[in-house]
Amino acid sequence: MKWERADFRYEQPVEQTRRDYSFESADAGEFITKSLTNAYWFFISDVDGDNCPFRPSCSVFLLESVRETNVFQATFMFFDRFTRDVNLFKGKNHYPRLKNGYYFDPAVNYTLVSEKINYLPPGFVVDD
Amino acid sequence: MIKFFSIIILISPFFYCQSDSFDFFSSQNIKKFADHLYCEGDYLRAVEQYQSIQQSISDDTTDYKIIYAYSLTGYLQKSNELFKSISTESDLYPAAHLLSLKNQLLLNRKSILTESGVSDDSVYLRNLNKLRIISMLYDEELSYSRERFTYTFDEDEKIPVSKLYDEKFNPPNKDAIAAGVLSAIIPGSGKMYVGEWGDGIAALITTGLLAFLAVDNFEAGHDTRAWIFTALGGFFYIGNIYGSVAAAQIFNARIDFEFNAALNLFLEEKNYFVPVYDFCN
Numbered sequence: 001m002k003w004e005r006a007d008f009r010y011e012q013p014v015e016q017t018r019r020d021y022s023f024e025s026a027d028a029g030e031f032i033t034k035s036l037t038n039a040y041w042f043f044i045s046d047v048d049g050d051n052c053p054f055r056p057s058c059s060v061f062l063l064e065s066v067r068e069t070n071v072f073q074a075t076f077m078f079f080d081r082f083t084r085d086v087n088l089f090k091g092k093n094h095y096p097r098l099k100n101g102y103y104f105d106p107a108v109n110y111t112l113v114s115e116k117i118n119y120l121p122p123g124f125v126v127d128d
Numbered sequence: 129m130i131k132f133f134s135i136i137i138l139i140s141p142f143f144y145c146q147s148d149s150f151d152f153f154s155s156q157n158i159k160k161f162a163d164h165l166y167c168e169g170d171y172l173r174a175v176e177q178y179q180s181i182q183q184s185i186s187d188d189t190t191d192y193k194i195i196y197a198y199s200l201t202g203y204l205q206k207s208n209e210l211f212k213s214i215s216t217e218s219d220l221y222p223a224a225h226l227l228s229l230k231n232q233l234l235l236n237r238k239s240i241l242t243e244s245g246v247s248d249d250s251v252y253l254r255n256l257n258k259l260r261i262i263s264m265l266y267d268e269e270l271s272y273s274r275e276r277f278t279y280t281f282d283e284d285e286k287i288p289v290s291k292l293y294d295e296k297f298n299p300p301n302k303d304a305i306a307a308g309v310l311s312a313i314i315p316g317s318g319k320m321y322v323g324e325w326g327d328g329i330a331a332l333i334t335t336g337l338l339a340f341l342a343v344d345n346f347e348a349g350h351d352t353r354a355w356i357f358t359a360l361g362g363f364f365y366i367g368n369i370y371g372s373v374a375a376a377q378i379f380n381a382r383i384d385f386e387f388n389a390a391l392n393l394f395l396e397e398k399n400y401f402v403p404v405y406d407f408c409n
Binding site for chain 2: 073075077079092094109110112121
């Protein structure tokens with residue numbers, strides 16, 4: 001036993017394994033968005049890998065935005081998030097982080113309702 | 129002979145420690161143990177020991193230590209309930225009163241209603257007034273001028289208190305509408321206005337690039353591609369206006385967060401103007 005191969009695993013659980021593909025939705029807008037997101041997950045994201053530096057990821061951010069607001073406002077929120085993702089210097093003292101290093105950027109902070117904003121400083125580490 | 133004496137010397141401590149004459153659980157010894165726990169910072173266990181002997185040994189110092197320990201460990205409500213048991217005749221009553229007001233402030237996060245002092249002690253009255261005035265910073269409105277607000281404080285406290293006053297009533301907030309309008313005129317400029325330079329430049333490049341591709345494709349006669357780039361550019365353009373408004377709101381939330389953090393830090397440094405007694409030396 002002592003000289004046998006050790007069965008260490010260095011894999012980290014990836015977001016794809018926790019994805020919810022169900023179509024439970026409250027309205028037509030959410031149903032359409034969920035369908036598009038499911039298709040994106042299945043055909044693109046799952047194949048491409050876990051590349052989004054944010055949590056929630058951009059696709060989940062869109063779904064959360066639809067749940068928080070409506071499909072039109074959520075679209076603007078999504079394009080704003082996409083622009084922020086394009087920013088090469090986004091990691092520098094900007095977002096709080098999860099323990100695993102992802103930037104924490106929930107949709108609820110962007111609904112334009114000041115009372116809902118839960119500001120956390122950049123150095124803050126959020127429990128996953 | 130040597131063996132005999134060695135055995136006697138070694139055995140006698142065993143008899144002594146088994147003796148009934150030493151009562152570990154006497155009130156005095158429990159109090160000593162509780163004092164030790166208190167000085168080690170093991171407050172809740174100290175309180176447990178103090179309360180077990182409260183029937184036999186009761187003094188205002190122990191009562192004060194209990195309410196102070198409860199306050200330090202976050203049991204603010206309990207601390208305030210026990211404050212009522214402290215005699216108004218006690219020398220520690222003014223300090224206990226300030227401690228109860230500190231608890232009240234931490235529980236409610238709003239200004240302490242004007243209370244008259246419970247003693248003529250000038251230091252206590254001054255601290256009471258400082259705590260009452262600084263607590264007004266938790267309210268949304270204040271009728272005091274800055275000079276009147278800072279008047280009660282000592283010279284070394286005036287500068288930080290004055291700064292807190294300015295941050296509360298003249299916060300360097302950004303106008304969300306102005307941010308949106310700026311981004312509508314020049315994409316990304318609203319984000320730059322709120323200090324998000326990286327996001328602003330990213331928005332400017334993205335929108336500018338898509339606009340260029342749309343125009344270039346229209347000029348080249350590739351209408352389908354041109355319309356796709358136009359639609360994408362439009363979404364990015366509106367998303368950037370929306371994002372600028374949201375960024376201004378988040379900036380203002382940050383200002384509010386930083387103000388509260390600074391106020392709490394100042395009060396912690398001043399121990400909420402509650403006098404600190406050294407019961408351990």
